[in-house]
Amino acid sequence: MNRVLRIAAPLVWGAMFLGAWQWLVVSRNIKPFLLPKPTAIWSVLINNKSLIGNAAKATATNALIGLVAGSIAAILVAFVAQRFSTVRSLINPISAAFNTMPIVALGPIFYNMFGSTSDTARRVVVALVAFFPVFVNVLKGLTQVEPVHEELMRSYAASDVAFLKLVRLPNALGYLTTGLRVAASLSVIAAVVVEYFGGLQNGLGSRVSNAMKLSQTPKAWAYITSAILMGLLFYVAGLLFERFAMPWNTRRQAADS
Amino acid sequence: MTPAVDVANVSKIFNAGKPNQVNALIDVSMQVETGSFVSLIGPSGCGKSTLLRLIADLIQPTGGDIRINGKIAKQARLDQDYGMAFQQAGLFDWRKVARNIELPLELRGWDKTRRKARSAEMLELVKLSEFANHYPWELSGGMQQRVAIARALAVDPPLLLMDEPFGALDEMTREHMQAELIRICEATGKTVVFVTHSIPEAVYLSDRVVVMSPRPGRITQLVDVDLGSRVEQARESTEFFKKITEVREALRGIEYGLLAANETSRTSAGVIER
Numbered sequence: 001m002n003r004v005l006r007i008a009a010p011l012v013w014g015a016m017f018l019g020a021w022q023w024l025v026v027s028r029n030i031k032p033f034l035l036p037k038p039t040a041i042w043s044v045l046i047n048n049k050s051l052i053g054n055a056a057k058a059t060a061t062n063a064l065i066g067l068v069a070g071s072i073a074a075i076l077v078a079f080v081a082q083r084f085s086t087v088r089s090l091i092n093p094i095s096a097a098f099n100t101m102p103i104v105a106l107g108p109i110f111y112n113m114f115g116s117t118s119d120t121a122r123r124v125v126v127a128l129v130a131f132f133p134v135f136v137n138v139l140k141g142l143t144q145v146e147p148v149h150e151e152l153m154r155s156y157a158a159s160d161v162a163f164l165k166l167v168r169l170p171n172a173l174g175y176l177t178t179g180l181r182v183a184a185s186l187s188v189i190a191a192v193v194v195e196y197f198g199g200l201q202n203g204l205g206s207r208v209s210n211a212m213k214l215s216q217t218p219k220a221w222a223y224i225t226s227a228i229l230m231g232l233l234f235y236v237a238g239l240l241f242e243r244f245a246m247p248w249n250t251r252r253q254a255a256d257s
Numbered sequence: 258m259t260p261a262v263d264v265a266n267v268s269k270i271f272n273a274g275k276p277n278q279v280n281a282l283i284d285v286s287m288q289v290e291t292g293s294f295v296s297l298i299g300p301s302g303c304g305k306s307t308l309l310r311l312i313a314d315l316i317q318p319t320g321g322d323i324r325i326n327g328k329i330a331k332q333a334r335l336d337q338d339y340g341m342a343f344q345q346a347g348l349f350d351w352r353k354v355a356r357n358i359e360l361p362l363e364l365r366g367w368d369k370t371r372r373k374a375r376s377a378e379m380l381e382l383v384k385l386s387e388f389a390n391h392y393p394w395e396l397s398g399g400m401q402q403r404v405a406i407a408r409a410l411a412v413d414p415p416l417l418l419m420d421e422p423f424g425a426l427d428e429m430t431r432e433h434m435q436a437e438l439i440r441i442c443e444a445t446g447k448t449v450v451f452v453t454h455s456i457p458e459a460v461y462l463s464d465r466v467v468v469m470s471p472r473p474g475r476i477t478q479l480v481d482v483d484l485g486s487r488v489e490q491a492r493e494s495t496e497f498f499k500k501i502t503e504v505r506e507a508l509r510g511i512e513y514g515l516l517a518a519n520e521t522s523r524t525s526a527g528v529i530e531r
Contacts (some may be wrong), residue, residue, distance in 0.1 A: 148347035151315050155341045156364045157334055166360065194262040248392045249353050 036218040042153065044222040052207075056226045059203035062119050063234065066126020067183060073127065074134035075176070081135075082142040082168075095136040099222035103128045104190050107197035116199040122191060128184040129190040141175030142168050174249065177242040184234040192227050204230075259327045261416055261448035262289035262312055267321030269474075270308055276518060280371065280473035281307045284425070285321070287467060287476060294442060294449045296459035297467045297502065300511065303451045304474025306420055312450060313341055313418050320529040324415060326514040339416040340409030344424040346401035348393035348408075355380065355389040359385045360410045365412060379407040402438065410445065417442075424454065431455075435462055436489065456508070459498045460484075461492060468504060480509040 018038045024030070032040060045052060083089040103125060108122035124183045145167055153163050162220035195205025204227045242249070262288040268442070271279040282304040282339045297305040310316045312322055315329040322375055325333035333339060338359075348357045352438055358376040359367075380386045381404040385396075402422055409417060423431045435458060442449060453459050459466045460482055468478040484491040503504045 042491075108515070137377070146345075148343050148345045149349070151310075151313075151343065152347055154315055154339065155313055155334060155337075156361050157337060158364050162364060169350070170349070173351070183370065248353075248394075 014123040019226075024071060033215050033217045036221055040218045040227060045225060048222065052222060052226050053202075055202065055204045055207045055223065056230055058119075058200075059188075059191050059195070059205065059227070060233075061155040061185045062122045063126055063204065063230070066191065067130045067187040069123065070127035070130030071134045071183060073178060074131045074179070075138055078093055078135050078138035078142060081139055088139070088143055091136060092141055094246065095132065098132040107194040107199075111197065112197050119200065121216070122194050122203075124140070125194045126187045126190045132189045133182040133186065135181030136170055137175040137182075142170030145171055147172045173246055177191045177238070177245060180241060181238040184238040185231055188227065188231040188234050223240040258291065259324075260288040261293075261326055262287070262295075263322075264288070264308070264312065264452060265322045265324075265326075265470040267308075267311060267318045267323060268469045269304070270319045273319065275349050277510075282311075282318075283473040283475055285474070285476055287469060289448060290327075290464075291448055291449055294451065294466040295465045295467060296451045296453055296463040297469060298453055298456065298471070299469030299474075299508070300471055302373060302469070302474070303368040303469040303511075304316070305469050306476065308469075309418055309420050309452050311457065313339060323496050330398055331508060337361065337413055339418050340414040341407045341418045342402075342405045342422040343430055344421040345391070347403040348401055348404055350393060353392055354385065354396070354404050357393065357404060357452055358411050360512050361408065377405075379411050381498070382410070382444070383407045384439065397430075397435060402426065402434060406438070406441070409445075410441070413445075415448060417447050419449065419451045419453055423455065424457065431458070432492075432506040438462065456501055456504050457492075457497075459503060466500075466504050468507040468511070470492050477511060478509065480504050 022038050025035055025100050081091075107121065107125055108130070110124050114120040114124065148172075149167050153167055158166070191203070192205040195203045196209050200206070201210065208220045208223045208227075211217070211218075211223065264285060266399040267282060267285045268280075268473060269282040271281055285304075285308065286410050287295075287308075307316070311318050312325070312330060314323075314334040323336050328336070328338065332511075348354075349360065352360065355373070355376040358379050359372040362372045362375060377389065378387065380389055383406060385403055386516060388396060388400065388404075393404070396404065402425075406422065409419075423434050426434060428464060435469070438449075439462065449462075451462060453461075453462075460480075461484070464481040464483055465483060467476055468480065469475065470477045480503050482496075484496055484500075485495060
C-alpha cells in the first residue's frame, strides 16, 4: 500500500500539474511564444527526437566526464587534505567561499583559455562545479570519525592503515554518496548553463538559447524538458551508486519508509 | 600474586599550566584482584572514566604507574590484554553483527574460519545467534550493547573495562543486562573494572565498590560487597540494601564536603562557584 502510494502520489501530482498548465493556456488563450501547451511541447519533442537526442548526448557527455573527473580529483585532494590539520580547519571557509562562487560564470574565460571549438572548457567548468560538494563531504567523512570508534580502534592497537581501511573509508562512503548526489544534479545544470555563454552549438543549452532567439518557444521547452530528464537520470544513477556502494544503508532506508 | 590491575600513585592533569587546568586525578592508587568485579562510582567529574581510560592506555598519566597483570599499560593494550565496552555500543554500521564481533579478531590476524567459529560462539554467549547476519541498526539498544560486550570478549581477554555500558538503557533492560553480565563473568572468570553512575548497579555487580570524589579526582572510600551468588533474590536481600546505604552515605559525604568547600570559596572570593 505504502509502496503504491509512494510511486502513485508524485505521478498524480505531476499529471494534475500538467493538466492545470494545459487548461490555463487553452482557457486564457495564451500565445505559444509566451507559454506553449504541454501537448505542443510533447509533439515537438517527438517530432525532433533524433535532433534533441544528439544535443542531449553532447551535453550529457560533458556532464558525465566533468562529474567523473571532478569527483576523482575531489576524492584524491580530500585524502591529501585529511593528513594536514591546517587544511582540515579550513574546510568551512573553503566550502563557504566556493558555495558562493558562480563557477558557471567562468565559462567565457575558459572558452578563451581552452578554445571555444572544443568541449574542454565546458568539462572544466562541470568538473569544478562537481569538485566542491564531493571534496567537502569526503573530507568530512574521513575526519569526522565517532570518538567511540576511535577509542575502540586504539584499544585494539590498530595501525593507522587498518584504521583508514576499516573505519575512515567506510565512514566516508556515506558522505561520498551524499556529495555525489549533489554533484550529479549540479553537473547537469552546469553543463547546460555553460552552453549559454557560447562555444560549440551542439548541446541542449545552446539549442535552448538558439530556439529562443528564433522565438521557437515550444522547441526551447522541448530541449529544457530533455535537460530535466537528463538531470533525473543523473540523480537516479547517483541513488543506484549509493545502493550498490552501501548495502547496509539501503535496507535501512527501505525499513524507514 | 600479581593483581590484575595495579594503579600506583597515578595523577592526570589536563591542560597543565593553563588557566583551564583540570586536576582530573591526584595520587590515585588502587588494585584489582584477578577474577574480581570492581566498580568505580562517583559524581560527574570525579575522574572515574579518566581512570578507566588510563588503565586502557587510551590516555597517558601525568604521573604514576599503571600495570595490567604486571605489564605496563601500553604493552597490555598492544597485546590486547583487555576488552572494552562503552556507553554507546559503538558498533560499525557497515558491518553485520557477526562481522562486528570479528573485527578485533581480524586485527589480530585470525583466519576466516576461526573468526566465524568464535563470533558464533560469542553470539551464543550473549544469546543473539539468530541476529548474526543483521545490521546493527536492526537491533534494539540492549541487543546492540550485548553485541558490544560479545565483541569485547571475542579475543578472550582476561580483563574487561566497561564505561557505563548500560547507562543508556531503560531500567528493565538494564537489570536484565546486569544479570547477563554476571552470568558471562561467572562462566568466563573475567576480571572487570566497571564505571557507573548507579548505586544499585555498582552494589549488585561488584565485589568491591570504589567511591571517588571530584576536584581533584581521588578515591575516598572502598566498600566491599559480598552478596553470595548473584541470583535475582540478591536484589532484595538485607546485605544489598545495607551496602547501598553505605555507598550512598559515602557519596553524600562527598557532596557535603563539596558544599562546605564552595561555602569557603564563596566567602573568601565573594563569588559563587559551582
